[in-house]
Amino acid sequence: MADDFLKYQAQTSPHPLAMKVSHAKGSYVYDVNNKAYLDFVAGVSACTLGHCHPKVVTAIKEQLDSYLHVMVYGEYIQEPAVELAKLLAKNLPNSLEKTYLTNSGTEAIEGALKLAKRATGRSQIISANNAYHGSTMGAMSVMGFEERKRAFRPLLPDVSYITFNNEEDLIKITKKTACVVLETIQGGAGFIEPQNHYLEKVRERCDKVGALLILDEIQPGIGRTGKLFGFEHYNCVPDILVTGKGLGGGMPIGAFTASSKLMDLLQDHPKLGHITTFGGHPVIAAAALATLKEVTKSDLIPQTLEKEQLFRKHLVHPLIVQIRGKGLMLAAMTPSADITNELILGCQDEGLILFWLLFEPKAIRITPPLTISKDEIIEGCQIILKVLDKIQKKYSSSTN
Incomplete structure (x- = not known):
């Protein structure tokens, strides 16, 4: 073998x-x-x-007996996906109310970046040095580690970088900026936590210039840091929240969550602004729902x-x-x-x-x-x- x-x-x-x-x-x-x-x-x-975990396995088996994939994302009402999105909203601030389910964290990052550009009409994206948000082309474009992406250029244009926890760099966030995308705790860089109210200051700067803040909780999310979401430690609510990894309880999943006002922009002008065949798959959603229930109720x-x-x-x-x-x-x-x-x-x-x-x-x-x-x-x-x-x-x- x-x-x-x-x-x-x-x-x-x-x-x-x-x-x-x-x-x-x-x-x-x-x-x-x-x-x-x-x-x-x-x-x-x-x-x-x-x-x-027995509750996750049971949820998967029960869903297997009902139906597997039946339709592309967002067309049919499928209970596991609806209940998962509802439970996420129940456990998030009011401004994070609608969720788009994907197959992985990197796909969720792609959707979040598209949504930020669609909402602001701007092109510039700001990420952090030593950031990791996934390996697809858009997510790699906001990776802050040149050695890992040099062989795959050209990538997305108009991406700039700031240094995590460096407040002086925040002046680089301007009225040309569509979004700032940050890991709540930098993962690949060595599990670097925000210091000195850094995320609050990023939030203030984004609000001042009209940029959206995307927080990548693919690793810190779903209880791993002692809160359901890492941002709860740092008094900073993002415009778009990205989750994945631990949400699936061992099954492949990603998600990005925002306000209804923002998320509804993907419905029209153009229609089908973001589509996926298998995102929100009922078996995966059932596993994630069981996982989220256990984490939040235990x-x-x-x-x-x-x-x-x-x-x-x-x-x-x-x-x-x-x-x-x-x-x-x-x-x-x-x-x-x-x-x-x-x-x-x-x-x-x-x-x-x-x-x-x-x-x-x-x-x-x-x-x-x-x-x-x-x-x-x-x-x-x-x-x-x-x-x-x-x-x-x-x-x-x-x-x-």
Whole structure:
């Protein structure tokens, strides 16, 4: 199977981890030899309720028995999609009332950018250095990391960049700006939080010049930071909210949400201003609805902040120089990329799944399911410390 994986399935890197997966349940992924791996990554923040959560699986099976795809998006009334959009609105500020469902976060970004241009009649988009919003052409155009997009130019024109948390850069947002698109917490850059009321100041500047603010909550959203949405920590409500990843509970989904006034612009002039065949798919929407219900009705969100503190308490080691992030969106920083690589690969050998971040080579991604138990957190932290001790001993020997 490994040979077929490399021969027939397109790869995203020269050296994939290539674990042969048999099944997954709760906080664990199992390989074909039935070795259990404690999952501190959750499908890169996607498996909010862990693997094969019974409420999500039940929702999927029940919908399978009713109908699958029946019509392109927005034409037929399909209960799972309607109820999902309604529940999102119920849990968002009044100005975020109507949702367009897509197949992925990057597609939702594309829709949000189109909506901002349609609403303002302007062309300029402002993003942040080291930003990541997806890999389609529009989303890549607002990626703030030239090395990853140079080979695919030309991209969208009239895109400018500001530095996250740099207030002096806000003067670049002008009356020519259609929108500012920011991650609420910068993900690929190393889980960088906004500081000194930064998002409030961006919001004020956008209001002053008539630009729209798009907040990308594809990673921070759906309870991961200790609030249902990350922006709730920072007193800043966007004009357009983008979600994905964890909303699907392990199924592929994206969404962008705005006011009815804004969203209705996609209906006319031109008609079919944004269309998708499979967005809002009933099976996916059923899974997302079950996920959102469980997150909002349980105590998982407040537990997230308690679990954050447990990680911070136990991940104390000379080779961990900092832990960034909030809730269960954490990045442990080591002194070098080599140490990070050794730790991630060494932990996999020991039965713990960790992963990298896109643009910060010294960061170790820690984004477990929100359902992870405190005992599992401690178990995983002990594995990390064990591997770090081996790395430290090796580096100490080599310098003596």
